[in-house]
Amino acid sequence: MKDNRAFKAMIAVLLFLSCMLLFSLESKAQVKYTLSGYLKDASSGETLIGANVFDAEERSFGATTNLYGFYSLTLPEGKYKLEFSYIGYESVFAEINLVEDVNYNLEMKLKGFSAAEEIVVRAERQDENVNSADMGKVELSVDKIKNLPALLGEVDVLKTIQLLPGVMSSGEGNSGFYVRGGGPDQNLILLDDATVFNTGHLLGFFSVFNADAIKNTTLIKGGMPAQYGGRLSSVLDISMKDGNMKRFQATGGIGLLSSRLTLEGPIKKEVSSFMISGRRTYAFELAKPGIDRTDFAGTSYYFYDLNAKVNYRFSDKDRLYLSGYFGRDVLNYKFNNRDLELRMPYGNITTTLRWNHLFSNKLFMNASAIYNDYQFKFGFGAQDFDFTLESGVKDANFKLDFDYYPIATHKIKFGANYTYHTFIPNAASGSSGEVEFEGIENRQYAHEFAAYVQDEIDLADWLKVNLGLRWSRFQQIGPYEQYLYDDFGIPRDTIFFDRGETIKAYQGLEPRASARVKLNNVSSMKAGVSWNAQYLHLVSIGNTSLPADLWLPSNVNVEPQRGVQYSVGYFRNFQENMYEASIELYYKNMKNQIRYAQGYVPELGVDPDEGFIYGSGRSFGSEFFLRKNFGDLNGWVGYTISKTDREFEDLNRGERFPAKYDRTHDLSVVLSYTLSENWTFGGAFVFGTGTAFTLPIGRYLINGDIVYEYGDVNSYRIKDYHRMDLSATWKSSKKKRWDSSWTFSVYNIYNRKNTFFIFYDAEFSIEEQQLNTKAYSVALFPIIPSVTYNFKF
């Protein structure tokens, strides 16, 4: 009820402020001109995302480049001294005499080595921490994370994100992540605007994002702007490199697990460029000759990724991008003695076509057509029996996004989005000899619509607000066969829906707001609130995220997830932005959470919906963050204290229980030290409260077998997790055509045996005339050294 009142109040405030905005735009009838353009990297021509243009003297106004490197500032006629800045690049100062509209494109140069801004997580404008109205937003520049230690030398943006406060790893060595107590399905993960439904290779130990192909990564963990939607917890927006506009370049690396090669260059200088990047594992292939001499001959495993992108600049006003990702994990397991075979191929495909168009120097448009497809297959064969299980999700998505900069104090974004979803929930088929079986395939289809508008307004020097409103609608449509089940879960009747027929529709308004109150030049307070709707659900039969987890839509049986998050924070910079610090508090409420009941046994031929139970969740906590931005030694300390629980009527006797995402204390310390032109060292230490587990507490015998009686849900904590990783990178001296480096990395340097899972063992001993019961803790990764060779020419 409280949420409902707040929600209505929010809508009223938004309406009032839109009236105010119209008034303010009309009343200021002073002569104004627009300064606009693109900011790019001088050596590659790559556009710079999130670079800043601001008043160099007063710092009273400014603009930030968008995802395509475009900025626009509309100011009263006059002379301005402007600073163009981007971390790691030399700032450019320019005097602009604004007596007409000015188009000012700028190529910025990377700072030399001595500038020592080898910071891992990039601050935006150096005082952006204090100045912007954004809360819980972090940008990561991939080039800079390569100096950090990595498991088996595989640089992984998702694992670096886990080192930030409020973001937790979904398990030892796992690239999956939870944000502020939300499940893994509550993170919107975008690769060039395409949704990536499965982010992990090899059961999630490595992410699908090949660091060599990525330009920029933005994580928003709270106060999601209205341009994003469809998830409750966070947005991870990843941009692929566009490709070097100036010269041909090859980048690559050889590691213990995989090798990478990226080629990029101009197709036509300054007009068109391409980027193609591939990665493939070979660890298993090395063992293959040995395996092929055993009963398991034919068993193999590998994964690969391919990223490709081309772009073409028709003019200063139009640019076209086409990008794609293709990745697969392929496991084949054979046991020839029994004529037994398992096949498990799975992976994502994404394709994005984007058109940037400048209607005027104040109005930027991006139109996108996007296709993404996640497929999981599991096949089993034994003699003449064969069985295949298939699941996945496919989306065709059209988006229009506008950036409108009417005056320097307003930055307006608006747009619309349509997605056609196809879900394949566990389609089973099989054959035994001549006889073929088909289970319920029952694909589900849906339309999803969204429209949004948001405005970042400088109301006063000390007050900035960001207001947004998003409307979304989700429509489950036919063809669909709705099964009506009896009390025993047996489908007894069917309702047929025709193609395109609406079966169930949900919609809602999602207001978003944040405000920044500047206390003085070095500190500010911020507060934000956002309502979010999520029409997709991920259900896992296992205890952790697995590729077999099912993505399902909200439908006639399952309602959408709805959430609201309130956050407030204090932000302060020290020593001329050398250090920045923040404290953020958040409270999040989540409705319509789903999971399988505890006695659920997967059943072919039954809709997965039948096994669900429904509940709610909440999460609250404080995040502390201190970061050193410059100097030979830089890095950060992040600490989170939080609580996350869930409540399901049909679980744990209806009592609240800790979510598996609950981690009371979570600490990360990340440091990078540049010793010389050749040597850089990196280190990371993490500490987290042990994961909540459900353990058997009792036993009884059935037919001579010992079975478990479980205790309360997640009532047991495994011991606290901690680990330290170190790395050293040697880089060849610059000025050479062939640029190379060696990274030596040690994972878990003090060989901590962190519990990955616990299992029980019981045995009747006839000699001792008794039952012996034992519990074991299994640790996964001991100390693991690795070495990676990287090159660039």
Next chain:
Amino acid sequence: MERYIVALILCTFLIACQDEISLDLPIPEEAIVVEGSIENDSIAVVVLTRNAPYFSEFNFNDLDEYFVKDADVRVTDGTDTVQLSELTVPSSAGFEFTVYADLQFEMIGEFGKTYWLLVESDGTSLRAKTTIPHVQSIDSLFYRPVNENNDTLVMLRAQMADPDTLGNYYRSFTKVNSDLFWPPLNSIGDDLFINGVAFEFPIFRGQPRSDELDPNTYGFFTRGDTVVVKFCAIDAVHYDFWATMEQQLGQEGSPFASPTEILGNIEGGLGIWGGYGATYETVYIEE
């Protein structure tokens, strides 16, 4: 199947390390565990035991406390009620079992009937309901070599036609020569996937779970064996019990498994009171 893949990958790539630990766990509520069944043309047999904290000591001398004795155990079909007699059966390991059975043969299981179990013991009342469903017999039972190079092991195959109506649940057992009937590791099946289809399926050799599992020979029979296949129809609730129990036991030790709670049908206690509509088929596997 996922656990095999997981196990394979873990073994191949990772050097997992395990240590014995001690856990401080809460004590479960005391409960009586029922293992009872009634089959067509046969009598009701019930074993009553007690649950225990997982890591509590259990000595074979404590069996007296483990079995529930002096209980009042009755079975009713809604019209007639019989009281089961308590008897003590010696085991090969030297200790004694306590079993309740209808030794007077007053109530013989019939197809299509529902049976209630009523237990009173030291102020605890238990109640459960089951049915004996009609069973579709196996049409034929035959065997074939495991593979071309193996002349000692065979696999057993059965052919049957599932009835046209959904909601048939099955459980199988095998008996080799003079051994007892044992269920295979996955002993159950239903017709949600194969409704109304005539099909061929493997019959795996049953074995006690405590016997070591040899992946090279599991489920196969040896030439010269005489095999009796007990093929049963069971009701949905009865099926759920074995489905959840076999899932729980099957994923033991898997790092990714989530807990499976065993769904029993005993009001006021744990375990199962299950009816079996059974048919028996015998095959001799020629040497």
